[in-house]
Amino acid sequence: MGTRYFGAGFVAAILWATIAHAAPILWTGPTVTFTKANGANPSLAANQDRLTANVWLTRGSSQGLYNGNQEGSFSHFASPTGTAWANGSLANFASLSYTDWNSWAKGVNAGPPSTVGVNAVAHLISDDIYLSVKFTSWTSGGAGGGFSYVRSTVPEPAAALTFAGAMALVGVRHRRRRA
Numbered sequence: 001m002g003t004r005y006f007g008a009g010f011v012a013a014i015l016w017a018t019i020a021h022a023a024p025i026l027w028t029g030p031t032v033t034f035t036k037a038n039g040a041n042p043s044l045a046a047n048q049d050r051l052t053a054n055v056w057l058t059r060g061s062s063q064g065l066y067n068g069n070q071e072g073s074f075s076h077f078a079s080p081t082g083t084a085w086a087n088g089s090l091a092n093f094a095s096l097s098y099t100d101w102n103s104w105a106k107g108v109n110a111g112p113p114s115t116v117g118v119n120a121v122a123h124l125i126s127d128d129i130y131l132s133v134k135f136t137s138w139t140s141g142g143a144g145g146g147f148s149y150v151r152s153t154v155p156e157p158a159a160a161l162t163f164a165g166a167m168a169l170v171g172v173r174h175r176r177r178r179a
Contacts (some may be wrong), residue, residue, distance in 0.1 A: 026090060038139050042144075059145045090132040133150075
């Protein structure tokens with residue numbers, strides 16, 4: 001009958017769909033630093049941390065963070081839309097108490113400047129992604145809206161996905177003998 005090739009790409013897609021929808025996604029990859037300088041235009045992509053298609057974190061010249069994809073400015077107890085925040089470690093994401101950013105920054109902590117150095121977890125609700133966040137600077141007093149943080153990134157591919165990808169490159173052949 002000839003040689004048939006098994007679709008390793010199909011297997012990888014099925015594995016990805018199973019893994020991605022079976023549980024929340026934890027961004028445990030290497031950390032990166034995001035910085036928005038004082039006075040920088042928050043509507044420019046360079047001044048937004050575009051985490052996903054749904055969540056772009058930024059800040060105006062004062063007040064708190066907002067989602068530049070869905071909001072034009074910060075709104076108390078609502079911004080950044082589509083996120084929830086908690087103090088703690090990504091390793092304990094499931095047992096943390098999440099709240100809106102404003103309540104986290106001013107209620108759980110003593111104000112946005114006091115979040116600098118705090119280990120926190122952000123939940124990107126619509127994507128069901130959890131990532132670690134640690135603010136490293138916060139400009140207060142309406143002095144330009146600068147801020148920076150270190151956050152985790154998308155993890156390295158899972159071993160199963162790496163194997164499936166390797167299979168796609170090499171090709172898996174099933175042979176049938178001619179009758």
